[in-house]
Amino acid sequence: MNEMEINEMIIKCPACSVEGVAKSIMKEIEIPHFGKVLETTIQCPDCGFKHSDIIALEQNDPARYVIEINKNNLSVRVVRSQSATVLIPELGVKVEPGPKSEGYVTNVEGILTRFEDAVKKALNLFDDDASQENGTNTLKEIQNLKKGNGTATLIILDPFGQSNVVSDNVEISEIPENELNTLKTGFSHIEE
Numbered sequence: 157m158n159e160m161e162i163n164e165m166i167i168k169c170p171a172c173s174v175e176g177v178a179k180s181i182m183k184e185i186e187i188p189h190f191g192k193v194l195e196t197t198i199q200c201p202d203c204g205f206k207h208s209d210i211i212a213l214e215q216n217d218p219a220r221y222v223i224e225i226n227k228n229n230l231s232v233r234v235v236r237s238q239s240a241t242v243l244i245p246e247l248g249v250k251v252e253p254g255p256k257s258e259g260y261v262t263n264v265e266g267i268l269t270r271f272e273d274a275v276k277k278a279l280n281l282f283d284d285d286a287s288q289e290n291g292t293n294t295l296k297e298i299q300n301l302k303k304g305n306g307t308a309t310l311i312i313l314d315p316f317g318q319s320n321v322v323s324d325n326v327e328i329s330e331i332p333e334n335e336l337n338t339l340k341t342g343f344s345h346i347e348e
């Protein structure tokens with residue numbers, strides 16, 4: 157992966173509004189077999205605000221990316237655009253795009269870590285027995301997958317085809333029209 161920093165500037169922090177400390181960094185990243193993406197990161201050392209986003213520099217057809225999560229695929233690079241839905245059906249976990257959703261470049265293990273963090277948050281929020289049991293089981297399954305034990309399916313649904321899974325083992329297919337209509341794009345909904 158080639159990275160080229162194309163712009164760095166000091167901006168007013170969008171979170172705490174302090175002038176002159178937050179940094180905005182734009183990078184053009186060339187991802188093999190995918191193309192160029194623009195990554196923008198804003199970081200404020202004052203209040204800890206951090207936001208990053210990925211914009212693919214080309215728009216494509218709606219696409220579904222499917223890869224098996226197993227010990228050999230943990231380091232496979234994953235590009236998740238801000239409009240993509242990410243799910244692991246076996247674990248019953250899913251992230252849908254919302255207005256605050258971020259595009260990011262990570263790997264399969266990084267996706268698992270994001271789900272792990274989300275489940276941990278849910279465990280702190282919901283303290284009824286059923287939620288605790290479900291959450292604890294899901295957490296165990298995610299942690300097992302991260303250790304390379306067992307398999308599951310990672311599915312990314314992107315109405316703009318700007319995500320990608322960079323591996324020979326990925327299956328990329330079109331999204332049928334009827335399914336496409338039920339996909340959130342992040343532009344008109346208020347849930348994440």
Ligand SMILES: [Zn+2]
Binds near residue numbers: 169171172173174201
């Ligand atoms: Zn700030």
